[in-house]
Ligand SMILES: Cc1cc2nc3c(=O)[nH]c(=O)nc-3n(C[C@H](O)[C@H](O)[C@H](O)COP(=O)(O)O)c2cc1C
Ligand code: SF4
C-alpha cells in the first residue's frame with residue numbers, strides 16, 4: 001500500500017473502498033474479542049470459514065473476525081449481515097445449520113436468538129435486543145461490523161474522516177476550541193475539561209518536545225471497558241490521539257497499557273503499523289508537514305501506575321511511585337516536558353466531536369456532563385458487558401433497561417461505581433444521573449466499572465475485598481496509606497470472623513479521615529470511599545456482624561451456618 | 570537464556586537505562602521469568618546498580634523472579650467474580666495443588682494467580698488455564714477442571 005499523501009487522496013481511497021463493497025452481500029461477523037475468544041470464538045470462526053467453503057459459497061459470503069460489541073456474557077456473538085440477525089452463544093456445532101438455514105434459506109435459527117428473561121420475548125436483530133436498544137453508541141457502534149485488525153474496514157465506515165477534516169482546514173487553535181466547546185471531560189473519572197488541558201499544553205513554554213499519553217492502564221479490579229475498547233476499535237483511539245497531537249503540537253504519543261490482555265496490545269500495535277503504512281503516522285501526515293510517532297508502552301502492572309506521576313515515573317524506567325505534584329503535567333510531565341495525559345475514552349471521543357461538531361456532542365447528556373460513557377456493567381444484572389450510554393441517564397435506567405434488571409429475580413442491594421476509590425449507593429439513590437456533579441454529591445466516582453450486587457452479596461465482604469486489593473497495591477511510600485490500610489484490614493478481619501467489638505466502626509472512620517487528609521496520592525486519599533459510603537448506607541449490616549456475630553448474606557464463612565457455595569446464575 | 574541473547578534484547582533498546590522496564594519485559598517474554606543471572610547481566614550492561622534492577626523486578630507485578638509452572642491457572646478475582654464466590658474457588662484450587670496465589674508448586678506443574686477482572690464477568694467465577702476460560706458453577710467442578718491438566 002502506497003502512502004496516502006493528501007486529504008483528497010484519502011477521500012478518493014474511501015470512495016473506492018465503499019464502491020467495492022456490496023451492501024447486499026451476506027456477511028458473517030464473529031466477535032473475536034478477548035472474552036468470546038476465551039469461550040471458543042476462534043473455533044467458531046474457523047468452522048464458518050470451512051462450512052462456507054464446503055457449501056461452495058466463498059465468492060458470495062464474507063466471514064469477518066469482528067470487534068467486541070459488548071454483549072460478552074452471551075458470547076461467542078455472531079451477527080449475520082445485511083439482515084443484522086444476532087446469534088448468541090454460538091458453538092462450532094451450530095455453524096453448519098446457520099449457513100444452510102440463514103445464509104442460504106434466509107430463515108432464522110430460533111434457538112440461538114436472544115430471549116428476554118423477564119418477558120420471554122425473542123429478538124431477531126441486534127437492534128431489537130433491549131441491551132443494545134437502550135444504549136447510545138457513538139464510540140462502539142461499528143465494533144461488530146468491522147475487523148479491528150483492518151484499517152480498510154475502519155476507513156470504509158467513515159474512519160479517519162475527522163483527521164481528514166482537520167488536515168484539510170482546521171488550525172491547531174480551531175481543533176482545541178472545538179473540543180473545548182464540546183465540554184468533553186476526563187473519562188478516567190477526573191472530569192477535568194479535555195480542551196482546557198490541551199490548550200494549557202499547547203501554550204506551555206515548558207520546552208520541546210511535547211508528549212501525549214493515552215492512559216489505558218485500567219488497574220481497577222472491576223473494569224475492562226477501556227482495554228476492551230482499545231482492542232475492539234484501536235483506530236478510533238489512534239485517530240483521536242493523532243488529532244490531539246496535531247492540535248497540541250506534539251511529535252510523540254504513547255499508549256500506556258498492561259499486557260494481561262495480549263489481544264489488546266496486539267490490536268493496538270497492528271493499528272499503529274497500518275496507520276504508518278497509510279501515512280496517518282510518520283512524516284508529513286497527509287501532506288500537512290506534521291510528523292508524528294505513536295508507540296505502545298507496556299506497563300509493568302500495579303494499580304497505582306494509573307496515577308499520573310507514578311505513570312510517568314514508570315515510563316521513565318523508574319519505580320512507579322507517585323510524588324507530590326508541584327507543577328502541572330502540562331508544563332512539566334514526562335521527561336520534564338509539557339505532557340497531556342488523558343484517559344483512553346477521552347481520546348476515543350475526539351473523532352466524533354470533530355466529525356459532527358461540538359454542538360452535536362453537547363446535545364447528548366446533561367449541561368455539564370456531555371456525550372456518552374462506556375462502562376463495564378457487571379455483577380448481578382441480567383445483561384452484563386461493555387455498554388455505552390448517554391450521560392444524564394439514571395442508574396435505575398441503566399440497571400433495569402440496559403442491564404435487564406436483577407438476575408434470578410433477586411433483590412437489588414447496592415451499586416458500586418468507581419472501583420476501589422469509588423463508593424456504594426443503595427436503592428433509594430438509584431435515580432442519580434450519570435453526571436460528574438450528581439455522582440460526586442452521592443460520593444460515587446465516574447470510573448469505568450459498575451458493579452451491581454444483590455441481597456446474596458455481603459457488603460462487609462465487598463469492602464474488605466477492596467481494602468485487601470488496595471493494601472496489596474499501595475506503593476508503600478507514605479504512612480497513612482501503607483499502615484492505615486493494614487490497620488483497617490486487621491479490623492475487618494476481626495469483624496468478619498466474629499471478633500468485632502463496639503468502637504471498631506468509629507476507629508475505621510477515624511483512620512479513614514486521617515488517610516483522606518494525609519495520604520500523598522489519590523489512592524490513599526480515596527481508599528476509604530467504599531468503606532465510608534457503605535457505613536453511611538449499610539451500617540446495620542456491619543452491626544449485624546459485630547453485635548450479632550451474623551452475616552446476613554451468608555458470605556463470611558465463620559459467621560454463617562450451613563454455608564453452601566451458591567451461585568445466582 | 571544465554572548471555573548473548575540477553576545482550577541482544579538490551580542492544581535492541583539501545584542499552585538505555587530508561588528502558589529498563591520494557592527491556593525486562595522483553596527478556597521475560599523469551600525466558601518466562603527473570604533469574605538472578607539475568608538481573609546481574611542487565612545491571613552490568615546498563616550500568617545500573619543491581620539493587621535497583623532487583624527493586625524494579627519486584628515492584629512491578631508483571632515480573633516473575635521464580636520460574637512459571639507448566640500450566641498457569643488464573644483465577645479471576647475481579648469484583649463480579651468475587652461477588653460470586655471466586656475467593657472460595659481460589660482457596661479450593663490452592664488446597665488442591667498445595668500453593669497460594671502468586672506461587673508455583675515444587676514440581677513446577679502449576680502456577681496459581683489471583684487476577685483482576687478478566688472481562689468474562691457474566692460467566693464468573695472464571696478460571697483461565699493456559700489461556701482457556703472455564704466457567705465454574707459449583708465448587709465440585711474445580712476438581713474436574715484441574716484434573717484435566719494434571
Ligand atoms: C491510583 C490511581 C489509579 C488511576 N488509574 C487510572 C487508570 O487506570 N486509567 C486512567 O485513565 N486514569 C487513572 N487514574 C487517573 C489518572 O491519574 C489521570 O488523572 C487520568 O488519566 C487523566 O485522564 P482524563 O483527564 O482524560 O480523565 C488513576 C489515578 C489514581 C490516583
Ligand atoms: S497514598 Fe498510598 S499509593 Fe499513594 S503514594 Fe501514599 S502509599 Fe503510595
Ligand code: FES
Pocket residue numbers: 031032033034035036037067068069070071072073075076077
Ligand atoms: S468479547 Fe465478544 S461480545 Fe465482548
